[in-house]
Amino acid sequence: MKSDLFSSDHMAQPATAPGMTLQNTKSIKYAVNGEMHARQGSMIAFRGNLQFERKGQGIGGMLKRAVTGEGLALMAVRGQGEAWFAHEAANCFIVELDQGDSITINGRNVLCFDPTLSYEIKTVKGAGMVGGGLFNSVFTGYGKLGLMCEGTPIVIPVTAAQPVYVDTDAVVGWSQQLTTSLNRSQSVGSMVRGGSGEAVQLMLQGEGFVIVRPSEARPEKTSN
Numbered sequence: 001m002k003s004d005l006f007s008s009d010h011m012a013q014p015a016t017a018p019g020m021t022l023q024n025t026k027s028i029k030y031a032v033n034g035e036m037h038a039r040q041g042s043m044i045a046f047r048g049n050l051q052f053e054r055k056g057q058g059i060g061g062m063l064k065r066a067v068t069g070e071g072l073a074l075m076a077v078r079g080q081g082e083a084w085f086a087h088e089a090a091n092c093f094i095v096e097l098d099q100g101d102s103i104t105i106n107g108r109n110v111l112c113f114d115p116t117l118s119y120e121i122k123t124v125k126g127a128g129m130v131g132g133g134l135f136n137s138v139f140t141g142y143g144k145l146g147l148m149c150e151g152t153p154i155v156i157p158v159t160a161a162q163p164v165y166v167d168t169d170a171v172v173g174w175s176q177q178l179t180t181s182l183n184r185s186q187s188v189g190s191m192v193r194g195g196s197g198e199a200v201q202l203m204l205q206g207e208g209f210v211i212v213r214p215s216e217a218r219p220e221k222t223s224n
Contacts, residue, residue: 015082020094020112020144027086028094028112028146032077038085038112038146040073048081072107072119072137085112090148099142105173107137109213114143124180124202138176147172151214158208165201169216175208 012023015031023029030036032050043052055074077083086092092111095103104122113119119137139145149172158164158178165183174180183203204210 012082012084020114020146022092022094023084025091026089027084028092030077030083030085030112030146032079032081032083034080035076035078035115036112037074037076037115038083039087039110040075042085042087042111043075043077044084044086046081046083048079050077050079050081050083052077072110085146087111087148088150090150091152093147093149093153095145095147097139097142097145101142102138102140102176103145103173104136104138104176105145105147106171109147109149109172110137110145111148112146113139114145116143117141117145136173149211149213154212154214156210156212158204158206158210160205160207163203163205164210165203166210166212167216168200168202170212170214171202172211172213174204174210178204178206178208178210180204 009024012029015021015029018031018033020028020030020036027044030038032048037055040054053076055076097103097117104124107121117139118141119139121135122138123135153172156164156166158174181203183201
């Protein structure tokens with residue numbers, strides 16, 4: 001049988017080392033030798049001796065998720081084998097953190113990560129409780145973090161001289177050393193006339209970067 005489908009661009013090759021790699025722009029391959037963590041329901045294929053178990057977040061994590069709506073519905077993948085992860089054909093990226101690094105990411109953009117990374121749900125400082133509150137997951141430790149994004153993300157440098165303002169529904173994440181606050185760019189007169197649809201943005205200041213998606217987020221599908 002012959003087809004371009006069977007070219008090396010599409011063919012899955014055996015892993016040469018444990019850990020996370022990009023299979024293609026839409027999926028991440030993880031060679032598991034022990035344990036790793038992934039978004040519930042994101043596994044699209046696997047081979048080898050692997051077990052998939054719902055990962056608890058502890059009482060504190062469950063309460064935070066119930067109150068904030070932010071959080072990661074995770075599963076632990078254990079054993080030896082290879083697994084592929086994807087979510088609704090979103091673009092996939094891998095971020096590697098060194099010891100001492102930290103990054104804040106919206107939970108909806110997390111696909112999978114190494115067990116050497118830890119995360120905590122935190123309130124976005126300076127954001128108050130607009131729209132029910134702004135909360136993100138802060139990752140620390142060392143290892144690889146698999147992210148996903150609808151469309152091609154934009155990475156915007158932030159400097160002390162040039163803060164960046166982002167739509168709260170479009171932001172994917174930012175370097176943790178940045179300071180955040182809300183910026184109101186709509187005048188009272190505009191609000192009275194029906195508004196521009198761009199009343200409040202998240203302002204990021206300092207030295208670092210912010211990642212935004214090229215569209216506003218759609219509501220997350222609820223998982224049972």
